[in-house]
Amino acid sequence: xxxxxxxxxxxxxxxxNNIPMTLRVTSVLGHVMGLKYPDHCKNWSTTDMxxxxxxxxxxxxxxSSEKVVQNLKLYCRDVDTLVIWTDCDRxxxxxxxxxxxxxxxxxxxxxxxxxxxxxxxxxxxxxxxNQLARPNKALSDAVKVRQEIDLRIGAxxxxxxxxxxRDVLQRQGVLxxxxxxxxxxxxxxxxxxxxxxxxxxKFWYISMKYTGDGKDKDQSAVLEWQRHRIFDKLSCLVLYxxxxxxxxxxxxxxxxxxxxxxxxxxxxxxxxxxxxxxRKLRISPE
Numbered sequence: 001x002x003x004x005x006x007x008x009x010x011x012x013x014x015x016x017n018n019i020p021m022t023l024r025v026t027s028v029l030g031h032v033m034g035l036k037y038p039d040h041c042k043n044w045s046t047t048d049m050x051x052x053x054x055x056x057x058x059x060x061x062x063x064s065s066e067k068v069v070q071n072l073k074l075y076c077r078d079v080d081t082l083v084i085w086t087d088c089d090r091x092x093x094x095x096x097x098x099x100x101x102x103x104x105x106x107x108x109x110x111x112x113x114x115x116x117x118x119x120x121x122x123x124x125x126x127x128x129x130n131q132l133a134r135p136n137k138a139l140s141d142a143v144k145v146r147q148e149i150d151l152r153i154g155a156x157x158x159x160x161x162x163x164x165x166r167d168v169l170q171r172q173g174v175l176x177x178x179x180x181x182x183x184x185x186x187x188x189x190x191x192x193x194x195x196x197x198x199x200x201x202k203f204w205y206i207s208m209k210y211t212g213d214g215k216d217k218d219q220s221a222v223l224e225w226q227r228h229r230i231f232d233k234l235s236c237l238v239l240y241x242x243x244x245x246x247x248x249x250x251x252x253x254x255x256x257x258x259x260x261x262x263x264x265x266x267x268x269x270x271x272x273x274x275x276x277x278x279r280k281l282r283i284s285p286e
Contacts, residue, residue: 024075024079028086028095028099029065030065031062031065031091031095031098032062032068032072032095032102033061034059034061035057035059035147035151036057036060037052037057037151037155038055038058041055044159044163045163047159049156049159052152052155052156053152057151069102072102072103073103073105076102076103076106076110077106077107079107079110080110080111081110081111081113082099082103082110082111082112083113083114084099084100084114085115085117085128088118090139090140090143091143093114093135093136093140093143094139094144094147096114096135097135097140100112100135112134112135113132113134113135114132114133114134114135114136115129116128116131116133118269119267119269120267121266121267149179150178150179153178153179154177154178154179158177158178161175161177201231202231202233203229203230204229204230204231204236205228205236206225206236206239206243207222207225208222208223209222209223210222210223
């Protein structure tokens with residue numbers, strides 16, 4: 001990094017070339033750049049549907065990230081090296097290349113590296129910082145293609161079905177369509193039908209718990225029925241009586257012991273944290 005006149009900054013000793021460097025850290029808010037149609041395509045009635053698949057798209061800053069773009073342009077002016085620390089997936093790679101494109105318009109000779117990490121732990125961050133690689137443009141291009149396909153299909157089908165069905169459905173507003181939206185809606189409807197058609201049934205099962213005595217009094221084990229459950233109460237009672245009538249003894253066929261350790265919890269990445277909070281605390285990921 002080049003010397004900076006902006007604050008806040010902090011000094012650190014580089015492990016790459018063993019010379020003092022000034023490090024500047026900043027952030028973005030998800031995707032920085034987005035795709036849009038030229039302004040003359042805004043009129044749904046006069047724009048030909050075929051044109052929506054052929055006309056070149058414009059790459060512009062996302063409205064919520066306009067100040068982020070200004071920030072990147074300002075703070076990359078006097079730096080020599082850029083290190084991307086976005087999420088370690090395709091979307092993160094695409095966001096990284098948006099950052100690279102913005103900064104290289106200001107500093108064309110900027111040297112760019114990529115840090116790969118999946119959790120905010122000391123070990124992960126240290127390893128990522130000492131094993132920097134080059135960004136993967138193929139991953140970024142895959143996201144860009146998906147974004148373009150989503151926009152072209154979503155825009156054309158949304159306009160088509162809105163204009164076609166608005167009078168039939170007697171509904172004002174937009175009838176939205178998206179390549180991800182409809183398959184997801186299908187999964188939701190399928191699951192809703194499964195829940196609606198589910199018919200609960202009572203079931204019974206046999207279980208036995210062993211508790212030690214004497215020197216083994218702290219040992220216990222719950223023995224589960226291999227059949228798990230049965231839906232006929234009378235049949236279950238018959239089997240239960242057959243077991244209890246056979247006496248107070250049982251023959252152990254095998255014993256397996258496995259050590260169990262419970263270590264301290266590690267910091268979670270965002271996805272795992274939201275899944276855990278949703279499952280344990282019943283708070284929606286949103």
